[in-house]
Amino acid sequence: MDQPSRLAGTVRPGGRTARVRAAVLEATQDELVEHGFHGLTMDQVAARAGVGKTTVYRRWGTKAGLVADLMNELANQSSAHADTGGIEADLYANALAVVEAISDRRLGVTFQAVIAAATSDDQAAQALRGFFQRRIEEWANVVDLAVERGELPKGTDGAEVIRAISAPLYYRLVVTREPVTEEVAEWSVARTLAAARAGTFAVKARRAMGVREAVESRG
């Protein structure tokens, strides 16, 4: 999530096809940031990128197709997981990367535009889901390494730990609309780690927990 804020200068060098794609994705992000998903049009992206409309229609099909490819590129460019040798520092690096992405005007607005689009467009929802699946899988590795080192209980579900780190940050950003600060990132790490050490992220423990059954049998 600490990918550079602008795509253009950073996309892998290549032939004309790669240059066209870089220009189109850059223009897509520009239009998303300025006008949101509702205001995004294929024609405007083509004009802004200096690329023929037919090329854009042929290659990306719809504006949701453009957004899906943009999210794909952002996932490609986002950083590999940390590996500091300690789970606390690794998770904090992850939380901080999220705070930074959210706080970056261009990236933060891009994510919010796609989150908004996904509430009413299935293709945008699929693009968003794909981005986070990749990010969650990548960072789940830090949990697996911590389990191997004996820092966390065996069977700890890495993907769930990573979701738990990010959830309070995005919840504040798009739901309660509260500030997302480094302090919130700290809280998230401390709380998730305490819960993980208590075994509540272990797949076996999860089955044995039965909160619902316990509550239902009580009342």
Place this chain on the structure above:
Amino acid sequence: MDQPSRLAGTVRPGGRTARVRAAVLEATQDELVEHGFHGLTMDQVAARAGVGKTTVYRRWGTKAGLVADLMNELANQSSAHADTGGIEADLYANALAVVEAISDRRLGVTFQAVIAAATSDDQAAQALRGFFQRRIEEWANVVDLAVERGELPKGTDGAEVIRAISAPLYYRLVVTREPVTEEVAEWSVARTLAAARAGTFAVKARRAMGVREAVESRG
């Protein structure tokens, strides 16, 4: 969040003013669900409610004003906090109410429409913030009661506990676009409780934690 799905039959009886408000908010919700915030217009709401346009403009001003009043009414109608006598069951009741609200087609779509609107409209963001502030404050009481009973450490921040219960549910709903099930509600309760029992929601503990400082001094 387990407010009835339709407003019209449930708004307090009253004179003409109350009836007009009920009809207008019902029409606002209908339009939001069908067309989203972008597709919502004051004129269409007035027509649907069978109320004069000038009344709607004079009383609510803008479409964001309509949405703000709708969120206000949804907060009024949503349930008081549970009080089962045990923190686990109380938090589970809260988590389940969120899952049910999210899963209710009309209510779920309404929240998503307002969440989407809030990404680009300050008044919609304010309406959303106001709704969650009220819900979080109301349910924070269950944590205060648990602290009094000695179930949770002194100084536990009730609002933060309630945020932590909801965060993974909304994160899946609008960010990762993953299913929000009763099982996810169970996990959220178990993990949040483990973290709360470990003292990570206590205000004093929070200051002493210093994850950031520890990590920064290390690297």
